Amino acid sequence: MGNELFTVKNVKDLWIIKPTGILDLYNSSDFKEKVKNEYINQGKVNLIIDLSSVEYMDSSALGVLVGLQRSCRLNGGTLVLCGLNDNLMRIFQITSLVSVFRIFPNVEDAIKALLEEGKS
Structure with missing residues (x-):
């Protein structure tokens, strides 16, 4: 695994975070800390997590996503x-x-939905 857990793009104050490879016990807490420190704690709280490059995630990664969602909210x-x-x-x-997450087929649909809601 490279030193980057994810890549980030910004579209109209929406932060698109794209993790790659595997999100599991070994790296999910690093992912959580980086997202919290670099985005949520900086007031960048409208996040789209693009999982299109994630091959596998375990229960620890699921827990991290739930926690990040709570922090954003x-x-x-x-x-x-x-x-x-x-x-x-x-x-x-x-x-x-x-039933916990809003899940969109792709980044474009997620951006469109959030912008229409006036979240940006």
């Missing part, structure tokens, strides 16, 4: 997910997290 923002492959979508369905 507590700070007046929102966190949505997009780009889940079939395996990830199955994990979210089995764990009932599909």
Whole structure:
């Protein structure tokens, strides 16, 4: 794994965070700390987590996403997910997290929905 856990793009005050590879016990807490310190704690609280390059995630990564979503909400923002492959979508369905997160097919749909809600 490279030293970058994720890449980031900004579109109209929406922060698109794109982790790559595997999110698991070994790196999910680093991911959480970086996102909290570099984005949420800086007032960048409207996040789109693009999971299209994530091959696998375990329960610790799911917990991290739930925690980040809570942090965004507590700070007046929102966190949505997009780009889940079939395996990830199955994990979210089995764990009932599909009812916790708003999940979009791709980044474009997520941006469109959030901008229409006036979250930016």
